[in-house]
Amino acid sequence: EPEVTQTPSHQVTQMGQEVILRCVPISNHLYFYWYRQILGQKVEFLVSFYNNEISEKSEIFDDQFSVERPDGSNFTLKIRSTKLEDSAMYFCASSRSGIGDTQYFGPGTRLTVL
Amino acid sequence: AQKVTQAQTEISVVEKEDVTLDCVYETRDTTYYLFWYKQPPSGELVFLIRRNSFDEQNEISGRYSWNFQKSTSSFNFTITASQVVDSAVYFCALSDPMNSGYSTLTFGKGTMLLVSP
Numbered sequence: 001e002p003e004v005t006q007t008p009s010h011q012v013t014q015m016g017q018e019v020i021l022r023c024v025p026i027s028n029h030l031y032f033y034w035y036r037q038i039l040g041q042k043v044e045f046l047v048s049f050y051n052n053e054i055s056e057k058s059e060i061f062d063d064q065f066s067v068e069r070p071d072g073s074n075f076t077l078k079i080r081s082t083k084l085e086d087s088a089m090y091f092c093a094s095s096r097s098g099i100g101d102t103q104y105f106g107p108g109t110r111l112t113v114l
Numbered sequence: 115a116q117k118v119t120q121a122q123t124e125i126s127v128v129e130k131e132d133v134t135l136d137c138v139y140e141t142r143d144t145t146y147y148l149f150w151y152k153q154p155p156s157g158e159l160v161f162l163i164r165r166n167s168f169d170e171q172n173e174i175s176g177r178y179s180w181n182f183q184k185s186t187s188s189f190n191f192t193i194t195a196s197q198v199v200d201s202a203v204y205f206c207a208l209s210d211p212m213n214s215g216y217s218t219l220t221f222g223k224g225t226m227l228l229v230s231p
Contacts, residue, residue: 031217033217033219035219041223042205042221042222042223042224043159043205043207043219043221044221045218045219045220048215048216048217048218050217055216055217056215056216056217056218058218089157091159093159095217098216098217099209099211099216099217100145100146100147100164100166100209100211102149102161102164103161103219104161105151105158105159105160105161106158107156107157107158108157108158108159110157
């Protein structure tokens, strides 16, 4: 069964460093998403991406964040200058269509900022 | 205002007990979608069910069943004859396109279910 994959599973970085989290969505899906989950808290929407551009973003997704689909398979989230409060689990998700369609999540990347 | 409320933070049951996880949502949309996801201790988010606002029929899948009631804005999840492998955090989520955006999932805070042998 197709699934969303994410690399790395765990990333440790120093405050102020740039990180890139990678995702490979399900191959016939057209909509891609990033969510984050701070430890012990609920899952929060960051951004959605369709047709090579951001379709929606939350207040969390400020100028420190960017997303890209550099090729036909990868979808990346870049955090330009990490802060301690960026420590969280980051989930990538994809769906075949947009409105209300099921979003399938990857296993997550745990980001630890020291 | 919280749009998806899962009032039960943690539930503990003994194997073979039935358990119901509550979810109450809030939206002004007439078209919206509700979901349940399971997050086992390994951390991934596993999709369980999707329901649109026009389909109030209850659903059963093996030991899992869902009760959608628009009149009370609730979408409750029942596990029958619980097993240790059901131990996880369960999240209810809402997609209400006109209100929150076309692709945003709004999650509740989750209910941790602990099933002991």
